[in-house]
Amino acid sequence: MAIAHEFDYVKPGTLREAVNTVARYGTRARVLAGGTDLITLIAENMVTPDAVVDIKGIAGLDKIEFKNGVLTIGALVTFSDLRDSPVIAKKFPVIHQMTGWVASVGIRNRATMVGNICSAVPCCDSGPILLVYDAAVLVVGPSGKRKVPLRDWFLGPRKTVLKRGEIATGVTLALPRKKHGACFVKLRRYEGEDLAQASVTVLAYADNTYRISFGSVAPRPIRGERIEALLAGRALSDDLIQEAVRLVPEEIAPITDIRATKEYRMHMVGVMLERGLRAAVERITGSGPAYGTSVI
Amino acid sequence: MTKRITVILNNETRSLDVEPNDILLNVLRETLGVKSPKIGCERGDCGACTVLLDGKTVRTCLILAVEVDGHEITTLEGLSQSGLTPVQQSLLKHNSFQCGFCAPGMVLSATELLGKNPSPSQDEVKEAISGNLCRCTGYEPVIDAIVAVGKKAGKRV
């Protein structure tokens, strides 16, 4: 299948040039990073841009930086780059694990994490993981730079707060100072390449506070704020977990699609929350299932 | 707007004209005459269109030809320029394929894996080829053949 839609291909050498180009075409421009989403969207006529602005010629966007406890992931960093990064493996083992469950190697070699959140598909794996770390997206546009908390980033399926002419240059997050453990639970139809039917991410601190997020069970990746509030300051017990699981229907709004029914998703998120909470808390002390093992 | 691009394809420098909306897979097969990348799903799911781009496996159905200007592409044809590689020999010995449609992608994924990890476990092999779909074999003989290359390499050191 060839692409029928015609467009200009522009490959700016600097960020400024990229911003100017994107601003010039306005809503008729699309940024191209790894292309793993965009090319299919254009081939299937789902988006029909006048210009495709390839940002792969811009220097400096391919860096993973960890300085003073702050991690910054550039817009051209691929899932393979993250997977191979020693600092991610050591300091953010749950991100390391997640990158190994995104698609397969041939996609991960191209697909970027920033592209993943710019696509804003409700089943994206980066969204929920970045949400528990309170990450922020670094944005540049015609009127300068801004930093958007990930909580405010997603508006709905395939919609973000990115404005006309803006480009995301990276995503940034802080390594929690407090002792913590985390767990990413991704439900798939089979081991190997599959999008999440549902996902639950838990970040648990030694002081019994928790951050919880869900993927594939709402129009966008979301935090489980009611459950976080219920758990805050309380040590995990079987009863408390059951109370938390009972709140799941208030947090999420799954739909039925080709990958799962809403009833199945609703039920499994309860099971995943229970296992994710237990594993994250055990991992605070270095026990529990090793990072990389699936608890579902 | 036609663009002139230059690529190093299987160690040979090639210059050609492409349109911005030309997909790399089609250009490789039709303009450059390299037929090992196959047209399968055309949406990144099956791995039949795999090539090595600067040494890493990619799906050519998801790449515009203009994007690879100045880059290096190796296809199965380039890999076996001086005879079958150890992976190919092992796949042959294990009679791993039936129709062979998935074979170029499988060989390249296995080549990339073995380059990074010379003696992969069965699970590591499964993970490395999880984006290469095969309709015929049930994967077992493919996995066995790749694991066997690693075992042989392990013995040598």
Ligand SMILES: Cc1cc2nc3c(=O)[nH]c(=O)nc-3n(C[C@@H](O)[C@@H](O)[C@H](O)COP(=O)(O)OP(=O)(O)OC[C@H]3O[C@@H](n4cnc5c(N)ncnc54)[C@H](O)[C@@H]3O)c2cc1C
């Ligand atoms: C077979 C297959 C399996 C997959 N499996 C998974 C999976 O398991 N989990 C998962 O989460 N995802 C999965 N994906 C989707 C994943 O590959 C993409 O979401 C990818 O991360 C997008 O990044 P990209 O660099 O390829 O973006 P592109 O395709 O280049 O761009 C995607 C969108 O974001 C915009 N964009 C990209 N970068 C920027 C930027 N810097 N600033 C502004 N806008 C930008 C583009 O304009 C476009 O609209 C899969 C895809 C395929 C094809």
Ligand code: FES
């Ligand atoms: S044809 Fe490219 S992945 Fe299937």
Ligand code: FES
């Ligand atoms: S041998 Fe036929 S698709 Fe793999």
